[in-house]
Amino acid sequence: MLRSLSKALFGSMLILVSACSSIQxxxxxxxSTSFQYGYQEDSSLAKxxxxxxxxxxxxxxxxxxxQGHDALLARIALIESAGKSxxxxxxxxxxxxxxxxxxxxxxxxxxxxxRIRLLLDDMQKRNDAGMAELNAHPNIEIRxxxxxxxxxxxxxAFASDFSRLNRRMHNKALIADSxxxxxxxxxxxxxxxxxxSNVEFGDFDLMxxxxxxxxxxxxxxxxxxxxxxxxxxxxxxxxxxxxxxxxQAQVKKLQLEEKFSTSTYNFKLLPLYQKxxxxxxxxxxxxxxxxxxxxxxxATQESQLVDNLSELLAGIEHSFVLISPxxxxxxxxxxxxxxxxxxxxxxxxxxxxxxxxxVFAVHGWYAKYRKDLVxxxxxxxxxxxxxxxxxxxxxxxSSRSSLHAxxxxxxxxxxxxxxxxxxxxxxxxxxxxxxxxxxxxxxxESLHQLPQQLRANAYQIILRDSDIAWLDVATGETxxxxxxxxxxxxxxxWFSGILPIEDQL
Numbered sequence: 001m002l003r004s005l006s007k008a009l010f011g012s013m014l015i016l017v018s019a020c021s022s023i024q025x026x027x028x029x030x031x032s033t034s035f036q037y038g039y040q041e042d043s044s045l046a047k048x049x050x051x052x053x054x055x056x057x058x059x060x061x062x063x064x065x066x067q068g069h070d071a072l073l074a075r076i077a078l079i080e081s082a083g084k085s086x087x088x089x090x091x092x093x094x095x096x097x098x099x100x101x102x103x104x105x106x107x108x109x110x111x112x113x114x115r116i117r118l119l120l121d122d123m124q125k126r127n128d129a130g131m132a133e134l135n136a137h138p139n140i141e142i143r144x145x146x147x148x149x150x151x152x153x154x155x156x157a158f159a160s161d162f163s164r165l166n167r168r169m170h171n172k173a174l175i176a177d178s179x180x181x182x183x184x185x186x187x188x189x190x191x192x193x194x195x196x197s198n199v200e201f202g203d204f205d206l207m208x209x210x211x212x213x214x215x216x217x218x219x220x221x222x223x224x225x226x227x228x229x230x231x232x233x234x235x236x237x238x239x240x241x242x243x244x245x246x247x248q249a250q251v252k253k254l255q256l257e258e259k260f261s262t263s264t265y266n267f268k269l270l271p272l273y274q275k276x277x278x279x280x281x282x283x284x285x286x287x288x289x290x291x292x293x294x295x296x297x298x299a300t301q302e303s304q305l306v307d308n309l310s311e312l313l314a315g316i317e318h319s320f321v322l323i324s325p326x327x328x329x330x331x332x333x334x335x336x337x338x339x340x341x342x343x344x345x346x347x348x349x350x351x352x353x354x355x356x357x358x359v360f361a362v363h364g365w366y367a368k369y370r371k372d373l374v375x376x377x378x379x380x381x382x383x384x385x386x387x388x389x390x391x392x393x394x395x396x397x398s399s400r401s402s403l404h405a406x407x408x409x410x411x412x413x414x415x416x417x418x419x420x421x422x423x424x425x426x427x428x429x430x431x432x433x434x435x436x437x438x439x440x441x442x443x444x445e446s447l448h449q450l451p452q453q454l455r456a457n458a459y460q461i462i463l464r465d466s467d468i469a470w471l472d473v474a475t476g477e478t479x480x481x482x483x484x485x486x487x488x489x490x491x492x493x494w495f496s497g498i499l500p501i502e503d504q505l
Contacts, residue, residue, distance in 0.1 A: 031225045032117065032141070034178055034217035035085050044081045045179040047279045049209045054285050056210035060437055061283030063207040066405075068194030069265065070272045071186055072098055074207050077276050078176035079105045082114050087175040087220045089119045091168065091419070094189030095126070097196065101256050102188060103134075107247055110139035119224055121169040122147040125154055132236035142232040143224065145169040146298055151235065166504070167298035169223065170419045170430040172205070173216050181208045181216040183290070183435045184417050185406045192404070195265055199358065201404035202387065204323075206417050209283060212435055215290035219433060226295035284442045291418075292433035301428050305420060312410065312436070319346045321409040321450065325402065326362045327351035328423040328505045334369045338376035348379040348450075353459060353470075354493055355385035355484035356402045362423065362505050364497030370461055370468055380461040382470070385484045387457035401457075406434075409447060413440040424503045459483060 052061055065071040079086060079102065086109055093099055110116050116137075120126075122144045128151055135142040148157035148165060158165050175181045184205020191197040208216065223229060233239070251257065260267055267273050275281045291308045294300075313320070320340070327349065329337060341347050357363045373380050387401040408416035418434025420426045454460070459470040459479070470479040482490055 031221075033221045033225075034087060034175065034214075036178065036214070043177055043179050044083055045078065045177050048077070048081070048180070048276050048281055049283065050279050051281065052283050052285070054210075054283075056213075058211060058287075059285050060208060060210040060212045060288030060435075061285045062209070062288075062435075062437060062439075063281060063283055064442070065182070065184070065186075065205050065207055066203075068192060068200070068203065069267075069270060071182075071203070071205060072101075072193040072195070073267050073270055073272055073276075075102060075174055075182060076105055076267070078174060078180055078182065078207075079109055082109055082176040084177050085115045085117075085175075086177075087117045087119075087173075087217065087224075089169075089171050089173045089220055089223060090188055091121045091170045091172060092124055092187035092189060093120055094124075094187070096190045097254070097256070097259055098190050098193045099188045100254055101260060104247070104251055104256055106140070107134070107137070110137050111244070114139060116140045117220075117224060118142045119145060119169075119220070119229060121145050123168055128232075128236050129239070132232050132239035133242040135232035136239045136241040138241075143229040144232065144235065145223065145230075145295075146228050147230055147235065164298070166429060167301075168430045169228075169295075169298075170426065171219075171223065171292065171433045172419045173220060173433065175213065175217045175220060178214055178217050179209070181213045182206070183208060183212075183216060183433065185404055185419055199400045199402055201402050202383070204405035204407055204417060206435060206437075208288075208435065210285075210288070212288040212290050212437075216435075219290055219292045223295050223431075228295050228298065284437075284439050286437050286439035288435055288437035290433065290435055293431040295431060297431045298429075303427055303432075305418075305432050305434060306427050309416075309420075309434075312414070312416075316340065316345055317411050318344065319409075319411055319447075321348045321350070321447065322422060323350045323403070323405050323407045324422040325352050325357070325404050325406065326359060326366075326421040326423050326425075326505070328362060328365050328502060329369050329373070330424060330502065331369075333422070334372050337378060338372060341376045341378050346379075347377075348381070349373065350381045350383065350403070350454070350458065352403045353382035353384060353484065354482040354489055356383050356387070356400065358402055359505075360489050360493045361496035361499075361501065364493035364495070365502050365505055367493065368497060371463070374461055374463055374468070381454050381458040382461060383458045409443050412444055412447060413438055415439055415443050415446075423505055425505055428503070 065074055106116050116139055131142050134140055148154045150157040173181060173183050182205055186192045186203045186205050191199050191201050192203055194200055291305045293303050293305045297303060354363045383403040385400045406418055406420055415437050416434055420432035420434055426432050455473040459472055462469050462471050470483050
């Protein structure tokens, strides 16, 4: 059962009703909402943050999760400590060790009476019957966002209804008791948590406490109660609840307890573990807000998040750092960035190199704009596939590193962290969310560390004889071809760049 939990796509309720005769419309008055649990003193979660004498009703405290093992530990800690509710919203929820661990902990929480709501996008194929058995637990509800109408013929479903199924829920959030939340770029899977994967994503999210937690919960409720969030029991009706005996047998077979407590990946060895146990977690504090697209963006293509972000970016005075793994600025975006640079804004853009990018088609279109960006005076950096991601357990066997964090540092005081890439797909097709916090201390610390990190782990894009070149600042070597990339990846990126697919990237 733990192996069967996967992300699912849900479409418009009306479309699904016409495509699947077993699915019936939901009574619009039957809504499920987050508990207004807030900042009650009796919440066991509050002990994690009790060392900070700040008012969580008017400010946001956050702890940065920039290492994979800390990010997984934080999620497990919130799940294990929740007393009333757990709401999870993800684009990808894999079927591997880290996702199995989370599913097991969620099941245990449900067994002790915690209400679990799990909202998954349906791009990833999963075992519907397995999810339905988990969903049959009285304390677990699973919904799929914008699902395929043909569950066993997904390619046919996609081909026959491309316009709808091409639009996805990319939001990523976990909310525990409305007391704490985790928001950022990570999906659920080994490569996001530094655990035994041939690729390791350098990712980033924030553990939140304070005013933005309820905003995150409100965002979740909008998606959960939307027409596009289809209950699992409508897709697979009449399922029996998974038995506790089967869950325990699978846990034992998969050796989940041992893999995360007695082997190389041991939570108890982490400094974050001790801070959580002792209630000595130090947070950065500042005014914050959650920005998000409305669920019906998949029908309207209107982005509330883009509107908010455009207003924020229009007010930039002197500095802007953009971190985006998939960076397709488009002609108009490139022009806007160049104009900002020419009026004196110091702009740094960090994205993947061809070798570190897991979607070479994106790189093919991004590459068209590199020269214009560099000529405008923008500092452009591409992360090495061989970058050493800072990690307690090194790369845990990973053969390739890939940037997956999505963040912005603005005017040395504003931090933007979320699910949104700087590309047409995030702007127009997928729904996205982000947290924006005014926190000069953290932003300035990050800016201070950035040059050293870039020198060690990225190539600077420069011009040599009017052509693009890659400067390895660490060695002083200048390269004149996409570094670390095979000839096949180079050919694939080039070919993608001549196809008319920019608006899909």
